[in-house]
Amino acid sequence: MTYTITEVAAKFGLSAYTIRYYDKAGILPFVRRNQAGNRQFDEVDVDWLRLVCCLKNTGMALKDIKAYSDLARQGSDTGAARQAMLRQHKQAVLQQIADLQANLELIETKIDFYADPQNKALMDHLKELEQQHRA
Amino acid sequence: MTYTITEVAAKFGLSAYTIRYYDKAGILPFVRRNQAGNRQFDEVDVDWLRLVCCLKNTGMALKDIKAYSDLARQGSDTGAARQAMLRQHKQAVLQQIADLQANLELIETKIDFYADPQNKALMDHLKELEQQHRA
DNA sequence: TTATCACTTAGAGTTAACTCTAAGTCAAGC
DNA sequence: GCTTGACTTAGAGTTAACTCTAAGTGATAA
Known part of the structure; x- marks a missing residue:
């Protein structure tokens, strides 16, 4: 085929x-x-x-x-070199996954922040202060 | 500061x-x-x-x-819209992690393949066949 | 007070990875 | 025999995300 x-x-x-x-x-x-x-x-x-x-x-x-x-x-006698490249790339992928998981935590923290009505009120207050401060 | x-x-x-x-x-x-x-x-x-x-x-x-x-x-009244963006992005990140983990399996399979001495012998044999076939 | 240094700007240049165009070839169907 | 359609090539164009250059400003040190 x-x-x-x-x-x-x-x-x-x-x-x-x-x-x-x-x-x-x-x-x-x-x-x-x-x-x-x-x-x-x-x-x-x-x-x-x-x-x-x-x-x-x-x-x-x-x-x-x-x-x-x-x-x-x-040719096939480069097998060891190819395996070495893949091993190194595997480590890079594991690092990527770890980095994504760490970044995910910050994203989740932000989502939770927006979800909390107390923070909503706080943000409104901070915003007013900021607007005064930056005006 | x-x-x-x-x-x-x-x-x-x-x-x-x-x-x-x-x-x-x-x-x-x-x-x-x-x-x-x-x-x-x-x-x-x-x-x-x-x-x-x-x-x-x-x-x-x-x-x-x-x-x-x-x-x-x-302003702060866009909090819901921002949260929605982050929620959607969180899903994208979870998908990326899942994709990386799936791809990692293929990489590991390849590494194991190169590590197996039986496959090494098989590869040498296949390579000869391929060279004849493609010549 | 003159040089140095860290910053400023607009805009040009670079890189990776495509993405497409133009012109041409070949096999199948009418 | 002629058109259609999927493929071929070389090479130009595109996009995102920087990366740098040139010319200029303002504060500090000798």
Whole structure:
């Protein structure tokens, strides 16, 4: 089973433009062409693109995904280097999650602040003071 | 206690350029100037910038932070609207965390794959087959 | 009082990641 | 045989978010 660029784009919620951009950028190392010169994606390519999207969606820059792809293109003896990149990226993702959770607390605190009628009254009062002060 | 733009920039790990850019963009509604025309940040401004950074770091676009700031500038009777924005953003952040955690699983699967010596041998074999196939 | 330094402005330049345009090719259907 | 439609290319254009430059101001130190 093979897929056209349009089918693959739809599968991953990307545009065909984006897929071609990724291919130009060198991060789709294995995609082949049919006799007409059109890109023909097989299961290996789809799996590869799934990982590319995963890395992109977790904040890896395309130039780093390119570096990872270059390792893959070089052959199976780069496995250790690729694993090292993924380990490092895993730590970055864990840090992102921790940062989001910390930021979430501030957002929740703000929401609670607006929800509290006592703070509402306080805010009205502060606002009056501020307006006087800043006038 | 007040702060200069350089002090505030350092406090939040931003450049002074970025702070001015935010001010130009209208997302620092309360910052005043001293007699020389220089920005003078008080505790209210620092607290505001902390929230701005929180929203930015959780993926809110500056135009949306601008919309939030415009509400704040309009006065305390926009509290409900601001709370609604924060509630919606909270959901977006929860979704981001869930997405990161899902992607993390794929990354971990890949790391484990590279770590398994059986897969290493399998990969070497597949690679040979692929090279023959793609030659 | 002259130099230095931190700030000011408007506006130009940069970067990443797309996003699209124009012109062309190829296979399928009428 | 001709049109239609999905693909191809190179390269230009877009957007968000900075990032910097140039020219100028005002307060402090030698």
